Amino acid sequence: MQAPVTPAGSVSTGETPLQRPPVAISSPPSAATTARRRLLVSAGGLLLVAAAGNNNAASRGAAAAAVDLGYDPVTEAERAASATVSQRVGEAVRLLEAGRELQARGEFAGALASFTAVVSGYKELALSEYARVGRALVLYEIGDRDESITEMEDVSVALKGYPEIHAALAAALYADKHAPLLAEFQFNIATLLDPHYSDLAYVRDTKHWPPSLVASLKNFITLT
Template identity: 85%
Template sequence: MQPPVTPAAAASSTSSEDDAGASYDPVTSAERAASASVSRRVGEAVRLLDLGRDLQARGEFTAALASFTAVVSEYKDLSLSEYARVGRALVLYEVGDRDDAIAEMEDVSVALRGYPEIHAALAAALYADKHAPLLAENQFAIATLLDPHYTDLAYVRDTKHWPPSLVDSLRHFITLS
């Protein structure tokens, strides 16, 4: 049989358990450093992605292309680089590299299946540049089922900040001209 625990002994026991609990940290300093490193990388990638979007919105397409390309090349291990590829494809279309833009759009439409913006952009490009109305219609159906805003040219121009040439291609597709 164990002797009864006195209040002083109980307090002493609790105090030493609290001290042990306060000093225990399940995260090692190496893990903390690795986490900080990843956080810095993600922060820089997000900063470049936002910069690319801002530059695109201001019509500075060459600078936007450089920003999106930096995210794609330097941070390809991060999933947000796929969204930089969307921006890169839209800007490539504007600067006149339409074949590369369409190839990038097709590739990203697989990687981001169900992301309406890339499907709508691909529909516009396929219709205007590849003269592929059936493929364009399929892509546009996906885009507008997910987000009907893509039928509104003002939305893609003013909210999504699509480049003028891509807005024009979407206009041609929507009006079948």
């Protein structure tokens, strides 16, 4: 009796050969399934856009409602304070300009009154320092020259770099205090900032200095 024939290349182990599980082959999605997915994605996107649009519309509506209600970030107290400051600045400017016009016409008493009104009544405003310049110049002509020079020295610190006050102080220090070195220092500051102050015609006809201060500046320039 012959043994059963074993196929070539295989080895008989006496056991039942293992069989591989069948491979499941999935079929591609149908056209209907793909279309349904696209529809769901599109619907979700439309919902997001609609929600954003609603939020923007709500924001615009709230802003429009605020405008309709007359919302103003500036309070009544702030508006009143601003109006008061503007009024005071306008008054001070008018007095300052009046003083300069009176000084130009040689009406030094009236000019002194206008400048003094700015200095005493509007101390909180920066332009009061410029009124002190005019007051010092007019005091030199009709008032106490020592007081005038003291005012000039104070203003030369407060308005350091303002050429007119340095030039005026130079003239006064030279003519009245006999301090040529101090005068030279002040005059160097003035002419470095504005060379016009070495021209007597400029201080007389353009800046309308009082005659006595023009004469003191002439004495300093000519060293007489």
